Amino acid sequence: NAGVMQNPRHLVRRRGQEARLRCSPMKGHSHVYWYRQLPEEGLKFMVYLQKENIIDESGMPKERFSAEFPKEGPSILRIQQVVRGDSAAYFCASSRTQGPDTQYFGPGTRLTVL
Amino acid sequence: QQQVKQSPQSLIVQKGGISIINCAYENTAFDYFPWYQQFPGKGPALLIAIRPDVSEKKEGRFTISFNKSAKQFSLHIMDSQPGDSATYFCAASLQGGSEKLVFGKGTKLTVNP
Numbered sequence: 001n002a003g004v005m006q007n008p009r010h011l012v013r014r015r016g017q018e019a020r021l022r023c024s025p026m027k028g029h030s031h032v033y034w035y036r037q038l039p040e041e042g043l044k045f046m047v048y049l050q051k052e053n054i055i056d057e058s059g060m061p062k063e064r065f066s067a068e069f070p071k072e073g074p075s076i077l078r079i080q081q082v083v084r085g086d087s088a089a090y091f092c093a094s095s096r097t098q099g100p101d102t103q104y105f106g107p108g109t110r111l112t113v114l
Numbered sequence: 115q116q117q118v119k120q121s122p123q124s125l126i127v128q129k130g131g132i133s134i135i136n137c138a139y140e141n142t143a144f145d146y147f148p149w150y151q152q153f154p155g156k157g158p159a160l161l162i163a164i165r166p167d168v169s170e171k172k173e174g175r176f177t178i179s180f181n182k183s184a185k186q187f188s189l190h191i192m193d194s195q196p197g198d199s200a201t202y203f204c205a206a207s208l209q210g211g212s213e214k215l216v217f218g219k220g221t222k223l224t225v226n227p
Contacts, residue, residue: 035217045214045216048213105150105158
């Protein structure tokens with residue numbers, strides 16, 4: 001039973017480029033959450049998605065950031081025109097559809113903006 | 115009101131000792147309180163979680179104590195081992211964990227042999 005998968009694990013981008021981070025939830029999970037972790041900081045919620053729907057994007061910056069979770073395929077976190085301040089570890093978590101539940105985290109994508 | 119405050123920031127314990135990490139929250143609507151363990155370069159892994167209808171939950175060497183009136187909860191690691199050296203995060207959530215998690219800033223635990 002594979003866990004949450006994220007790719008790439010490491011991503012280097014120059015300022016102004018686009019970054020695409022992918023997350024495949026655990027089998028049977030249809031809820032996906034994205035969190036950002038800055039060095040020496042806790043994780044900060046960004047966005048919560050279900051299949052084809054954004055449920056809560058209250059933690060996502062209004063500009064340059066977008067997320068999707070299509071009917072087929074992984075969830076994508078997209079950062080346009082990256083800046084150095086976007087350098088961080090981005091974690092995806094997934095949970096099942098019903099009932100009290102827990103979020104299981106992937107290994108993260110470490111984004112470095114040069 | 116959405117904050118979770120965690121202390122201490124770092125903790126050094128001798129092998130065999132007890133490690134205690136504390137968290138406090140403001141939002142009384144939180145109803146799910148997990149603890150995560152994170153090793154360098156890895157994602158957080160769920161360690162143990164508690165709901166406010168119980169005051170204590172124990173799993174092996176790990177115990178959560180929960181004080182609803184004080185809006186505080188803590189993680190106790192008994193017989194701490196060098197392999198427990200990691201960063202620990204407390205968190206809180208609404209709707210039994212199906213909504214976003216609000217994390218504390220983390221505690222870096224070092225267990226000396």
